[in-house]
Amino acid sequence: MGRRHRAAPVPRRVAVSGRSDEFQSIELRDVSRHFGRRRALSKISLTCRAGEIVGLVGPNGAGKSTLLSVLSTLTHPTAGSILYGDAPAAGGDEVLRSRIGVLGHDLFLYGDLTARENLEFFGTLYGVTPLAGRVDAALRAAHLEDRADDRVSSFSRGMRQRLALERALLHGPRLVLLDEPFTGLDEASACRLIDRLRTLRSTGAIVLMATHDFEHADGLVDRMVCLRDGKAREIGGTGHVRDRYRAAMAEAWT
Amino acid sequence: MNVLRVAWVIARKDLVVEMRSRELAYTTLFFAVACVLVFAFAFIRQGRTPEDVAAGILWVALAFSGTMALGRAFERERHAETLRALLLAPVERASIYLGKLAGLLVLMAAVEAVIVPLVAVLFDAPLWRAPGLLIALLAAGTVGFAGVGTLFAAMLVRAHSRDVLLPILLYPITVPVMIAGVRGTAAIFAVEPNFDAARAWLSMLVFFDAIFVTMALWVFAPVMNE
Numbered sequence: 001m002g003r004r005h006r007a008a009p010v011p012r013r014v015a016v017s018g019r020s021d022e023f024q025s026i027e028l029r030d031v032s033r034h035f036g037r038r039r040a041l042s043k044i045s046l047t048c049r050a051g052e053i054v055g056l057v058g059p060n061g062a063g064k065s066t067l068l069s070v071l072s073t074l075t076h077p078t079a080g081s082i083l084y085g086d087a088p089a090a091g092g093d094e095v096l097r098s099r100i101g102v103l104g105h106d107l108f109l110y111g112d113l114t115a116r117e118n119l120e121f122f123g124t125l126y127g128v129t130p131l132a133g134r135v136d137a138a139l140r141a142a143h144l145e146d147r148a149d150d151r152v153s154s155f156s157r158g159m160r161q162r163l164a165l166e167r168a169l170l171h172g173p174r175l176v177l178l179d180e181p182f183t184g185l186d187e188a189s190a191c192r193l194i195d196r197l198r199t200l201r202s203t204g205a206i207v208l209m210a211t212h213d214f215e216h217a218d219g220l221v222d223r224m225v226c227l228r229d230g231k232a233r234e235i236g237g238t239g240h241v242r243d244r245y246r247a248a249m250a251e252a253w254t
Numbered sequence: 255m256n257v258l259r260v261a262w263v264i265a266r267k268d269l270v271v272e273m274r275s276r277e278l279a280y281t282t283l284f285f286a287v288a289c290v291l292v293f294a295f296a297f298i299r300q301g302r303t304p305e306d307v308a309a310g311i312l313w314v315a316l317a318f319s320g321t322m323a324l325g326r327a328f329e330r331e332r333h334a335e336t337l338r339a340l341l342l343a344p345v346e347r348a349s350i351y352l353g354k355l356a357g358l359l360v361l362m363a364a365v366e367a368v369i370v371p372l373v374a375v376l377f378d379a380p381l382w383r384a385p386g387l388l389i390a391l392l393a394a395g396t397v398g399f400a401g402v403g404t405l406f407a408a409m410l411v412r413a414h415s416r417d418v419l420l421p422i423l424l425y426p427i428t429v430p431v432m433i434a435g436v437r438g439t440a441a442i443f444a445v446e447p448n449f450d451a452a453r454a455w456l457s458m459l460v461f462f463d464a465i466f467v468t469m470a471l472w473v474f475a476p477v478m479n480e
Binding site: 098104112127 | 339
């Protein structure tokens with residue numbers, strides 16, 4: 001760690017859409033997750049397809065982060081099943097985990113390591129090759145080339161958020177799970193993130209994004225799913241995301 | 255990637271973080287030294303040290319300071335939820351356990367490098383009587399203690415009372431390690447040393463290590479799944 005790599009830049013997202021073994025959809029079938037007596041998720045059924053950005057909206061505590069955690073394989077459903085393509089997640093499924101990228105509400109970064117070291121560490125765990133070129137490209141994408149060898153603990157929240165996003169995408173995941181990705185980003189960074197998500201969509205990734213940022217979600221998400229009290233409902237219709245969300249929340253949910 | 259390579263990557267990361275912050279090394283070392291000094295003030299009278307206490311004091315200091323290191327090592331992984339990031343990575347969970355264990359072993363070895371000579375000086379312990387055997391006992395005892403401790407520290411990382419629960423869970427399980435370590439070391443330090451007894455206790459420690467580490471490798475993945 002700590003070495004400066006000066007390898008030539010390589011194209012990003014190599015082979016993301018070119019793998020023949022990629023799953024084309026994820027399907028949740030009556031997925032429930034209980035924590036003791038509390039129902040975080042209640043019989044959620046949802047299908048997301050390759051090349052789609054699905055927005056998860058809902059009030060605090062509705063179950064958005066739990067749903068992302070279940071999809072990431074980190075939390076097991078209490079009931080129901082999830083299919084990644086045609087196959088369910090098996091315990092200890094490293095191949096599946098290698099195809100998932102997660103940007104959590106907490107950023108999964110080591111404050112005492114530099115930006116480059118963080119990316120190199122996770123890139124090594126994910127078997128990213130060529131590591132040096134991918135790390136350099138990720139630093140450029142995060143606009144952190146000048147701070148690459150500074151410790152993450154000295155970064156602002158927005159800089160950490162940009163780095164965390166690159167960490168999550170470093171290995172070219174098929175399923176991208178983002179929890180509040182616009183947190184702390186300035187307008188320029190938010191615009192770059194939107195472009196990035198559109199590029200992911202075009203390469204065939206499945207993107208699920210929990211957000212309260214309706215302004216940025218407008219025109220970005222292909223579908224919206226609203227969660228309330230652990231239950232999910234797809235929000236259809238046209239118009240602004242915020243208006244559709246308010247309308248959905250005003251309705252009675254059964 | 256193979257298990258040992260991943261373990262090395264994780265251990266190296268932990269050591270780089272520790273080299274920069276030096277938080278664990280300093281606090282663990284300070285605690286261990288303070289522990290030994292308290293025993294020295296309690297037991298040494300008019301410059302005379304009582305017989306057969308050095309081994310016990312050494313292992314008590316190592317156990318207490320080791321417990322502190324175990325708790326803090328996983329506390330770091332709670333910051334920014336990096337433990338979740340490790341669990342999300344496409345690597346065998348056993349490699350995460352081995353990596354954390356290796357990082358802790360290096361740290362505890364560094365503490366032992368200071369504490370063992372300090373105990374020898376304060377309590378007239380004959381370190382050079384059988385240095386190889388003593389190092390083997392310390393190494394095997396540390397592996398046994400840290401092997402179980404790493405598992406429990408990982409299990410308790412989300413528990414509210416983890417600082418209290420860790421020693422409560424850890425000490426009863428590691429009693430065999432502590433007994434074997436103390437008795438083996440005492441057999442070397444005794445006025446009339448018994449190296450055969452020390453070797454027998456070492457064999458027992460190696461046996462405990464094999465069982466504890468194997469069990470920990472086996473159960474680490476299931477207990478970390480939630």
